[in-house]
Every structure is written in C-alpha cells, then in structure tokens.
Amino acid sequence: MNSFGKANLLLGLGVVVLALVLIFVWVPLDTTSGIASQVRRQFVIGDALAPTVAGVFLLVGGAMVLAFERQLSPVQISPGKLGYVLRVCAILAVSFTIMRYAGPLAVWLVNAATDGELVYRQLRGTTPWKQSGYFLGAWFAIAAMISLTDRRVSGRSVLVGALAALGLVVLYDLPFDDLLLPPNGDV
Amino acid sequence: MTALDYAWAGILAVFQGPELFALFGLPISVTLVMILGGFLLGIAVGATPGMAGPIAMAISLPILISTFGFTPDALLPVMGFLIGIMKGATIGGAVPAILFNTPGTPDAYMTTLDGYPMTQKGEAKKALKVAHFASVTGDTFSDIVLILCAPFLAILVEGYLDLPEKTALLILSLSFIAAAVGGSAAKGLISTGLGLLCVYIGTGQDFYPRLSLGTEALNDGIPLTAAILGVLIIGAVFKELSDTWAADTDRRSAAAMSAQKDQRLRGRDLRRLCPHIARSSLIGTAIGALPGVGSTLAATLGYTIGRARHERRRAADQPAFGDGAIEGVAATEAANSSVSGANLIPVLSLGIPGNTAAIFLILAAESIGGFNPGPSVFRFTTDTVNPELVIAFGLFTCMIVANVLNWTIGGAFMRSMGIMTRIPRQILLPIVLILTLTAIYVQETAMSAVWFTLAFGVLGYAMRVLEISPLPFVIAFILGGRIEQSAREAFSATGGDPFFLFTSPIAAVFMALSIVVIWVAMRRKERR
Numbered sequence: 001m002n003s004f005g006k007a008n009l010l011l012g013l014g015v016v017v018l019a020l021v022l023i024f025v026w027v028p029l030d031t032t033s034g035i036a037s038q039v040r041r042q043f044v045i046g047d048a049l050a051p052t053v054a055g056v057f058l059l060v061g062g063a064m065v066l067a068f069e070r071q072l073s074p075v076q077i078s079p080g081k082l083g084y085v086l087r088v089c090a091i092l093a094v095s096f097t098i099m100r101y102a103g104p105l106a107v108w109l110v111n112a113a114t115d116g117e118l119v120y121r122q123l124r125g126t127t128p129w130k131q132s133g134y135f136l137g138a139w140f141a142i143a144a145m146i147s148l149t150d151r152r153v154s155g156r157s158v159l160v161g162a163l164a165a166l167g168l169v170v171l172y173d174l175p176f177d178d179l180l181l182p183p184n185g186d187v
Numbered sequence: 188m189t190a191l192d193y194a195w196a197g198i199l200a201v202f203q204g205p206e207l208f209a210l211f212g213l214p215i216s217v218t219l220v221m222i223l224g225g226f227l228l229g230i231a232v233g234a235t236p237g238m239a240g241p242i243a244m245a246i247s248l249p250i251l252i253s254t255f256g257f258t259p260d261a262l263l264p265v266m267g268f269l270i271g272i273m274k275g276a277t278i279g280g281a282v283p284a285i286l287f288n289t290p291g292t293p294d295a296y297m298t299t300l301d302g303y304p305m306t307q308k309g310e311a312k313k314a315l316k317v318a319h320f321a322s323v324t325g326d327t328f329s330d331i332v333l334i335l336c337a338p339f340l341a342i343l344v345e346g347y348l349d350l351p352e353k354t355a356l357l358i359l360s361l362s363f364i365a366a367a368v369g370g371s372a373a374k375g376l377i378s379t380g381l382g383l384l385c386v387y388i389g390t391g392q393d394f395y396p397r398l399s400l401g402t403e404a405l406n407d408g409i410p411l412t413a414a415i416l417g418v419l420i421i422g423a424v425f426k427e428l429s430d431t432w433a434a435d436t437d438r439r440s441a442a443a444m445s446a447q448k449d450q451r452l453r454g455r456d457l458r459r460l461c462p463h464i465a466r467s468s469l470i471g472t473a474i475g476a477l478p479g480v481g482s483t484l485a486a487t488l489g490y491t492i493g494r495a496r497h498e499r500r501r502a503a504d505q506p507a508f509g510d511g512a513i514e515g516v517a518a519t520e521a522a523n524s525s526v527s528g529a530n531l532i533p534v535l536s537l538g539i540p541g542n543t544a545a546i547f548l549i550l551a552a553e554s555i556g557g558f559n560p561g562p563s564v565f566r567f568t569t570d571t572v573n574p575e576l577v578i579a580f581g582l583f584t585c586m587i588v589a590n591v592l593n594w595t596i597g598g599a600f601m602r603s604m605g606i607m608t609r610i611p612r613q614i615l616l617p618i619v620l621i622l623t624l625t626a627i628y629v630q631e632t633a634m635s636a637v638w639f640t641l642a643f644g645v646l647g648y649a650m651r652v653l654e655i656s657p658l659p660f661v662i663a664f665i666l667g668g669r670i671e672q673s674a675r676e677a678f679s680a681t682g683g684d685p686f687f688l689f690t691s692p693i694a695a696v697f698m699a700l701s702i703v704v705i706w707v708a709m710r711r712k713e714r715r
Contacts, residue, residue: 011653015377022384031397036678036685043683047391050671051398054383061365061376068709069373077652081429085648088428092624092641100634138621145617149432164618171622172629176253182625185632 007077009070015062023055084148091144099137100183106132124184131169134181138165190567197580200263201588218263221251222585225268226592227600229275234604236283236612238619240276244269244547245420246622249630252554259557262578266551267585273544274589277326277524278601281318283608285516286311295523297486301508301515308511312450312602317513318520319598320452321460325468325521327590329528332472333535334583340536341565348562350677351687355697357670358688360478360539362701365659367477372708374655381646382663385409390668392675410631412550413639414664416623418657419543421640422647424620429648431612460517463493467521475529478541478662482523489522490515528586534560535579538669540662549665554630 033046104120107129111118123129143161147153172179188196204216228247232238251268255261284295285302298318305314348356365375384398389408391397399405467489474485493515494508501507508515527544534545538561552558557574564575627640650657681687689695 007653011377012373015380019380026398030400031391032393032395036683042679045671045675045678047393047397049674050391050667051384051387054380054387054667057365057376057380057383059380061373061378061380064373064376064709065371068712069371078429078433081433082652084429084432085425085645088425089641089645092620095621096634096637134625138625141621142617145428145620146613149428149613149617151432160614164621168618168622168625172250172625176250179249179253179629180632182628182637183634185628186634 008065012062012065012070015058016066019055019059019062022058023052027051027055087148088145091141091148095137095141095144096182097137098140099133100186101133102136103129103133103183104187121187124187130184131173131181133183135165135169137182138168188567188569188572193567193573193576194580194583196572196577197582198584200577200581201267201584204263205260218267218581218585219588221264221268222271222588223592225271226275226589226597227271229272229277230279230597230601230604231275231607232272233276233279234282234601235279235607235610235615236287236289238615239280239423240272241543241547242420242423242619242623243272243276244544245416246619246626247272248547248551248554249626252551253629255555257555259555259574259578261555262552262558263581263585265555266548266582267588269544269547269551270582270585271589271592273527274326274586274593275597277527278319278322278520278593278597279604281322281516281520282315282601282604285314285318286605287608289608295486296483297490297519297523298516300490300519301506301510301512304506304509304511305513305516310450310511313452313513314511314516315602316450316452316598317456317460317516319601320457321464321467321517321520322524323590323593323597324464325471325523325525326528326593328468329472329475329525330583330586330590332476333528333532333586336476337532337535338565338579340532341562342567344537344562345566348693349691350673350680351691351694352697354670354673354677355688355694355701356537357539357666357673359697359701359704360533360537361659361663361666361670363704364478364541364662366704366708368656368658370656371654371712372705374653375659375708376705378650378655378657378659379663382660383667385414385660386664386667387671404635409643410636410639411553411664412627412630413636414643415546415550415661416627417640417643418647418650418660419546420623421620421644422649422651422657424616424623425644425648426651427612428616428620431616456513459514462496463489463514463518464521466496467493467518468525471522471525472529475526475541476532478530478533478537478539482526485526486519486523489518493518535564535582536562538562540665543658543661546661546665 027048031046031048031051033048035046035049035052036043037046103124107118107120107123110116120129139161142164143157146157146160150157169181173181201218202216204218206214207217207220208215228243229240232243233240247268251265252261255264280295281298281302283289284298285306288299288303302314302318305311361379365379366372368375386409388398389396389405396406396408470489470492471482471485474488490508497508497512497514506512530542531545533539533541534548538559540546540549549560552560558578559575564579566573566576624637624640628634628637647657650660677687678684681690684690688698
C-alpha cells in the first residue's frame with residue numbers, strides 16, 4: 001500500500017475548485033430564480049440559495065483541509081485496490097448489460113430458429129423469459145467477482161455464482177408477483 | 188385521549204394488529220413475528236464478518252414494502268422488522284470479535300481486546316455470555332431513556348421553537364454531525380456539502396429543475412434510495428471487497444468454542460460486572476443521544492474508564508484489561524450497545540437521523556407514508572386521535588418486545604452463530620452486492636436507479652479511501668429538503684427578513700453553536 005502524502009492537498013484543492021465552480025458558474029447558469037426573488041410584492045427565497053449554501057459548506061471544508069490537514073497523517077491509497085474496484089465496476093456494467101439484453105436476445109434466437117414472432121415485452125411476465133436475463137447477469141457478476149478476488153477462475157466460483165443467482169431469483173421472484181426483476185421494468 | 192391512552196393504543200397496535208396465526212388459541216400478530224424474524228436475522232448478519240445491520244436493512248426494505256404495501260398498517264410490521272435487525276446486529280457483532288479476533292465494525296475492535304484472549308484461554312462461551320448480558324443490559328437502559336426522553340424533547344421543541352429556530356436547529360445538527368463524525372470537521376463539512384449539493388439537483392420550486400444541466404436523467408433529481416444505499420452500502424461493500432482482495436482473502440481458521448474451563452456466568456461474576464455495565468451504559472446513552480456520534484467513541488470511552496477503575500481495584504489473581512478480563516468485554520459491549528436506543532432520540536423527537544438504523548427507519552416511513560418522524564409526532568391531541576403518536580408508541584413497544592426476545596432467546600441464538608464467521612468474504616460480498624442492487628431495482632423498477640447507485644457506490648468508496656465519513660453525506664441528503672423548506676417558510680413568516688436566523692435569541696444561539704462546534708473540532712484535531 002502506498003502512503004500518498006498529497007492526497008489531502010489534492011482533495012482540498014479539488015473541493016475548493018468544485019465549490020467555486022458551483023457558486024459562481026453552475027448555480028447562476030443552471031437556476032432560473034436567484035438567491036431571493038420577488039413574487040407578488042413579497043420577497044421569497046429563490047432556488048439558487050440552497051445550492052449556494054451547499055457550495056459554501058464545500059468551500060469552507062476544502063479550505064480547512066488545505067489550511068489544517070494538508071500535512072496530517074497521509075491518506076493510504078493503494079493503486080492496486082483502486083484498480084480492483086474499477087474491475088469490479090466493469091464486471092457489474094457487463095453483468096447489467098447481460099441482464100438487459102439476454103432476454104430479448106434469447107427471444108430473437110428462438111424466433112430465428114422457429115420462424116416465430118415472439119416479442120420479449122409481451123413475454124416479460126412469464127417464466128422462464130422474465131428470469132433469464134437476470135439469472136445470466138447475476139451468475140456472471142457473482143462468479144466473476146469471486147474469481148477476481150480469488151485471483152483465479154475455478155469451478156467453485158462458477159457453481160456458487162449459479163446457485164446464488166438461482167437463490168436470488170427464488171427470493172425475489174417466486175413469492176412476489178408484483179416485483180419486477182431487472183430489466184423487466186425498462187423493456 | 189390521554190397520554191396513557193396513547194401508550195396503551197400503541198401496545199395494542201403491536202399485539203392486536205393483523206393476525207398471522209394463532210398459538211394455543213392465542214392470536215399472534217404479524218408485527219410480533221416480524222420483530223422476531225428481524226431480530227434473528229440481525230444476530231446472523233451481525234455475526235457474519237463483512238455484513239452488518241444496515242446491509243440487511245437495505246436488502247429487506249423493498250421486500251418488506253412489497254409484502255406489506257403502502258398502507259399505514261404496514262408501518263409497524265416493517266419498522267418492527269428493522270428494529271429487530273438493529274437489536275440483533277448489535278449483539279451479533281460481538282461473535283466474530285470474540286471468536287476470531289475479527290472486529291466486524293470499528294466499535295467491536297475494543298471487544299476483541301479481552302474477548303479474544305478469553306477464547307484463547309478456552310473461555311469463549313463465557314466471553315459470549317458476558318458480551319450478551321452487558322449488551323442487552325446497556326440496550327435496555329438506553330431504550331428506557333429513549334422512551335422517557337423523546338416525547339418530552341419533542342414537546343419542548345414544538346412548544347418553544349418557531350420556524351427560524353427550527354431552521355437554525357437543523358443547521359446546528361448538520362454542523363454537529365459534520366464536526367463529530369469521522370474525526371475531521373473539515374472532511375465532515377465536505378461530506379455534508381456533497382450531500383446537500385446532490386439533494387438539490389433536479390429539485391426546487393421553479394418550473395426548471397435546478398442544477399439538472401438540461402439533462403433528462405437529472406430532471407427528477409437523484410433517487411433517495413440510490414444515493415443513500417450507494418454511498419452507505421455499495422461503497423462499504425467495495426471497500427470490504429478490495430480489502431479482502433488485498434489481504435488475499437481471510438484464511439483465519441475457526442477457533443473452536445472449546446469448553447476447557449468453567450463457562451458459567453456466576454453470581455459473583457455478575458457482581459463484578461455490574462459497575463462496569465452501569466457506567467458504560469450511562470456513557471453510551473449520553474453519547475448516543477447526540478446525533479451522529481457513533482458507538483466507537485462510546486466503546487472507547489467505556490473501555491478506557493473501565494480499565495482505569497479495574498486497575499485500581501482488581502485482585503492479584505484477576506486478569507488485567509487486555510489479558511482476557513470479563514470486565515473489559517462488559518465495559519465495551521454495554522457502551523456500544525447502549526448507543527443504539529439513544530441514537531433514536533434525535534430522529535423521533537427532532538426528525539434528525541443520528542445513525543444508519545435511524546436512516547432506514549426514515550426511509551421506511553417515507554416509502555410507506557403516514558408517519559413523519561419529528562416533533563409533530565408527539566402531539567397529544569385529546570379531542571381527536573393522532574395516529575402518528577400511536578405508531579410512535581407502537582415503535583417503543585416493538586423495542587421492548589425485541590429486548591424481551593434479546594433477554595430470553597438472544598444469548599443462545601447468538602452463541603450458535605459462530606458458524607456464520609466461516610462464510611468466506613470473497614463469496615459473501617459479491618452476493619450481497621448483487622442482492623443490494625437487485626433490491627434497488629425492484630423498488631425503483633428503472634435501470635437508471637442501478638447506475639445512479641453504482642455511481643454513488645464509487646463515491647462512497649472514494650470517500651472511505653480519503654477518510655471522509657459518508658454519514659454526514661447521507662444525513663445532509665435526507666435533511667437538505669427539510670432545511671430549505673423550513674428556511675423558505677421562516678423567511679416568508681418574518682416578512683422577508685434576511686437576518687431571520689439571527690433575530691431570535693434561540694436561533695442566534697443555535698447559529699453561533701453551529702460555528703463553535705466546527706471550530707472546537709478543528710482545534711482538537713490540531714492539538715492531536
């Protein structure tokens with residue numbers, strides 16, 4: 001693990017810049033009423049005040065980090081761990097893409113094989129179509145994350161992934177008719 | 188209705204609510220079963236390294252809401268389950284600390300100092316019994332203080348504080364949480380500022396949703412569950428996973444709960460423990476009543492003060508703190524457990540969530556509707572029934588029922604949970620991650636909520652890496668809308684006075700304190 005002595009300095013600088021951009025650029029350009037505005041001869045608080053207060057919190061916090069904590073106990077940052085979390089995020093992105101498209105893809109394949117005219121949207125409430133995308137995506141995600149953490153792909157991770165995905169389907173889908181597994185609320 | 192009538196109505200709401208089944212002709216309400224279910228689940232997740240009460244609450248909430256729906260009848264079963272988890276996880280956390288020297292949470296670290304040496308000496312079962320007894324005693328004391336104090340505090344707030352004072356009080360609580368949580372006031376302010384910024388995106392009173400950058404994705408604002416669960420749960424799972432990966436997985440072998448020595452907790456042991464438990468319960472309750480101040484500080488203080496007393500009075504044949512003293516386990520467990528009940532004082536009396544359990548109670552209340560934790564709950568109306576007050580007393584009853592379960596079956600169930608510590612983290616955490624993301628999807632039924640959650644998970648992870656506590660972020664996200672609304676009303680009520688936060692003496696004092704707590708926290712940090 002690396003001791004990254006400048007982490008607090010960069011954090012403070014980044015937060016101060018974010019706060020200044022928020023207060024002087026983002027809020028003025030992206031709100032329609034100011035800090036206060038007049039409505040029917042009465043002064044009322046405008047939409048810009050609250051985000052400006054948020055900016056002040058950030059500005060004061062960032063400035064305090066720069067002033068008092070720049071040199072204090074360097075934050076421990078491990079590039080290896082950051083890389084690991086990025087890989088986990090990539091696995092999750094791929095798995096949710098699988099969830100989104102596996103069901104429609106399966107329908108397309110069945111149509112291609114049988115000359116049928118099935119539509120996934122009309123099948124998304126029926127077994128096994130409604131669970132297919134979720135099962136495959138969850139299986140991939142769990143197996144891949146276990147393999148990544150174990151630093152090797154094993155039969156155990158694949159089996160645990162499949163069983164866990166099956167368990168999740170049973171947990172969410174079997175007892176509840178009104179719960180929609182991913183991606184059935186979107187397609 | 189009188190106050191006693193309300194209390195009785197709350198008790199009846201729990202015991203005579205919708206019946207699930209009958210036992211020997213006695214109707215058993217669904218709320219009672221849910222408290223039991225939550226309690227057992229809480230012990231199991233508390234005993235599982237890498238899991239914690241908030242994760243179980245996050246996963247359970249959408250399932251509970253789907254099961255019970257959005258009617259006021261759902262409030263007590265759902266909240267009873269969450270309270271059960273909170274209570275169970277509090278005692279369950281001692282199991283991995285004592286058996287495997289693995290503090291599942293920071294506050295459990297102090298339990299390892301004497302608990303694990305006791306295990307090494309063949310007194311694991313006794314250590315677990317001590318932890319359970321101390322934990323339940325502290326928790327019960329804390330609940331009694333909550334039940335007695337929360338209504339009076341709420342009545343005081345309603346009676347004496349007007350809109351400007353309430354706005355100033357909310358600002359003071361944010362400031363206090365920023366200063367007290369995580370050990371750095373500066374980083375607490377950053378966390379608070381980020382939470383406020385996120386909650387204000389896509390909201391406001393104008394036709395154009397502010398700060399939405401003209402994008403459709405931000406037009407409706409950031410979903411509450413996505414932001415909270417992302418930062419709080421997904422961020423924590425990312426951190427646990429990366430730590431597990433870096434440690435090349437936890438391969439600790441299970442130390443058996445061997446019965447080489449006398450494992451019984453005798454009367455003379457209890458007499459030795461009682462002063463430590465009483466002192467730590469007071470410390471934990473006092474600290475827990477302050478929003479945001481966690482159980483880690485309580486455990487540390489309870490242990491440190493207990494050690495000083497023990498050193499003055501211990502006999503030559505008794506182990507010192509750190510060498511497997513039962514007093515050390517008791518001092519820590521009583522302190523960190525007595526935080527949990529008192530932590531609900533600010534949320535029930537002021538509407539200010541002080542810990543993660545309170546955050547999930549608020550999430551449940553907001554999702555179901557019909558109950559808005561805060562001072563308005565404790566309106567003892569005599570001519571009409573205040574249903575929120577009945578629910579509040581129902582919640583108190585749920586806590587008492589959970590405590591009774593804790594005293595009766597909690598210890599045995601806790602000691603049987605040693606097996607949970609054998610589940611490898613690298614298997615458990617990916618499942619928890621997918622379980623949580625699925626829970627968010629079934630609640631929001633939109634893939635965009637999952638992407639939002641992942642993004643906030645990365646933010647939560649980054650905050651942990653940079654040693655920024657995520658709790659001020661979450662509390663600011665929850666309170667941000669209320670602060671703005673309260674400020675708007677106060678501004679209008681004072682005729683557009685720009686100094687409305689400083690004209691009333693009480694509001695001015697609150698505002699001055701908001702600055703003082705940050706300044707004091709910074710000075711203390713500088714000195715350290």
